[in-house]
Amino acid sequence: MEPILHEFGSLLLRWAHIIAGMAWVGASFYFMHLDAALRPAADIPADKGGEAWEVHGGGFYQVKKYLVAPSHLPEHLMWHKWESYTTWITGMLLLVWTYYYQATLFLIDPGVMALTPLTAFLIGVGGIAFGWVFYDLVCRSPLGKSAVATGGVVFVFVVAMAYFFQHVFSPRGAFIHTGAVMATIMTANVFLVIQPNQRKVVAALKAGLPPDPKYGKAGKLRSSHNNYFTLPVVFLMMSNHYPLTYSTPYAYVIVALALIGGALIRVFFNQRHGGNGNWWWCWGVAAACLVAAVAICATTSPAARAALGLPSLVTTAEAAPTTEVNVPAPVQDIVMGRCAMCHMAEPVYEGIAIAPRGILLDTPEAIARNKPLILMQAVLTHAMPPNNVTEISPEDRAVLKAWATAP
Ligand code: HEC
Incomplete structure (x- = not known):
């Protein structure tokens, strides 16, 4: 609710x-x-x-x-x-x-x-x-x-x-x-x-x-x-x-x-x-x-640099530290397999140059942070993936739902 x-x-x-x-x-x-x-x-x-x-x-x-x-x-x-x-x-x-x-x-x-x-x-x-x-x-x-x-x-x-x-x-x-x-x-x-x-x-x-x-x-x-x-x-x-x-x-x-x-x-x-x-x-x-x-x-x-084929300005040492978080493996697999190709720092999906809306879903930390958004976009509504282009199944949505709504 x-x-x-x-x-x-x-x-x-x-x-x-x-x-x-x-x-x-x-x-x-x-x-x-x-x-x-x-x-x-x-x-x-x-x-x-x-x-x-x-x-x-x-x-x-x-x-x-x-x-x-x-x-x-x-x-x-x-x-x-x-x-x-x-x-x-x-x-x-x-x-x-x-x-x-x-x-x-x-x-x-x-x-x-x-x-x-x-x-x-x-x-x-x-x-x-x-x-x-x-x-x-x-x-x-x-x-x-x-x-x-x-x-x-x-x-x-x-x-x-x-x-x-x-x-x-x-x-x-x-x-x-x-x-x-x-x-x-x-x-x-x-x-x-x-x-x-x-x-x-x-x-x-x-x-x-x-x-x-x-x-x-x-x-x-x-x-x-x-x-x-x-x-x-x-x-x-x-x-x-x-x-x-x-x-x-x-x-x-x-x-x-x-x-x-x-x-x-x-x-x-x-x-x-x-x-x-x-x-x-x-x-x-x-x-x-x-x-x-x-x-x-x-x-x-x-x-944008990556999309234009320019070398990255950020060295690994400067990259944002990631904290250990606990996201169940099946949830990670679904999000990595159905969402991350668009929602990553350097998207690999044809035609997507930058993570849409700035939403990253490519690390367990990012997935955990965006839990409420994943719930809204992929469970409560089926807005994501757009037109279900990456063919997420109803079973996968159920797995996301169980994780996102668990207390
Ligand atoms: C084909 C590329 C693609 C895939 C795959 C994809 N998205 Fe998106 N996502 C988009 C685009 C494009 C937008 C921006 C939509 C807009 O501007 O209205 C977006 C927006 C979003 C937003 C922000 C919505 C908002 O209005 O604040 C969330 C959250 C999101 N996606 C989550 C997901 C999740 C979760 C998955 C996997 C289940 C997923 N996306 C898969 C392309 C994708």
Whole structure:
């Protein structure tokens, strides 16, 4: 029962997380576009806002922006914050559900560092909290006055966090935590800076006082950071399903390239929507980042090197230590005979270049570690082997079942 509940819990959380994320990213793109598209309005002084006309869904919209606020508090005010909060809440639940609850499976790689699930959890949550504290200090420091200086420091910081996570967690655990640090900064920007500032402006309006423009400015700075973070964060969240992206020893460089490429694509759109011309060079640099990332992955991940016929970079002495585990011989035989040809460091199955989903099933240790996944993929469902290409028999599945469900 438990694996089934776990599987459906994971599905529901991921579903909610993606939907909330789409709403949030969509709103972020929309407001950046709107801000860039504002033109002078007859009834608003030039430096106090502007207006934009839009056509959508069978009608025309006239949207006006008042900087920092209109003269009086409107009766109906729509807030945009729950898109962000629900994305973060579902994301954290998903992190707990997948990476902390099943830490030995997804987060802890004894070949990197033999953590206990509790230490791994504390490092993960601690790292995420530290990320926000550091970023917020940078924005509030004198550096925060320069958008370029802040951007530079934040960039180096995120890459450093990726480097750190890479040296404590499994490769995919490191990627997801780097993404979680950035995503937490984004939501905390909304929760701890943008929203409180907007509430101060609303309070001033209610009191009939002129609101301080500094609140609007700080909010806009943080919301621009969020906008530049969007594409790299979505990349980091997705790339977990593509083991080639994180199985290189230079995974932190891949993070750096995703940050540069993703941010530049946003720069292109923000400039274009602002009527500042087409900054096509942004796409050129973003494409160069992508090519560099592919080249690094292909030439430095062990499996990709093997697939390309390049000599291995890992010497036997450096190879991850394997611990003795007790997997019954018949189970080992089945998995080695029906699964390992695809799920090994250097797969031998025609057309498979790298272990699918990064799942290795080629040593007793790896088989023991992946017990819950084997149960789900080959016993409870018959998703594996795909279309039963390696012809696993019902008797073999029964043997796997007895082993995987034994207490
Ligand atoms: C012909 C190659 C091949 C064989 C043989 C094979 N697999 Fe897979 N396996 C794949 C591919 C491809 C995927 C990725 C599927 C996807 O992306 O949806 C995968 C994914 C998986 C996953 C990850 C599923 C997920 O979504 O997280 C597990 C676990 C797994 N296989 C276990 C097994 C087991 C156990 C066996 C043997 C009983 C097996 N596989 C045999 C190719 C194979």
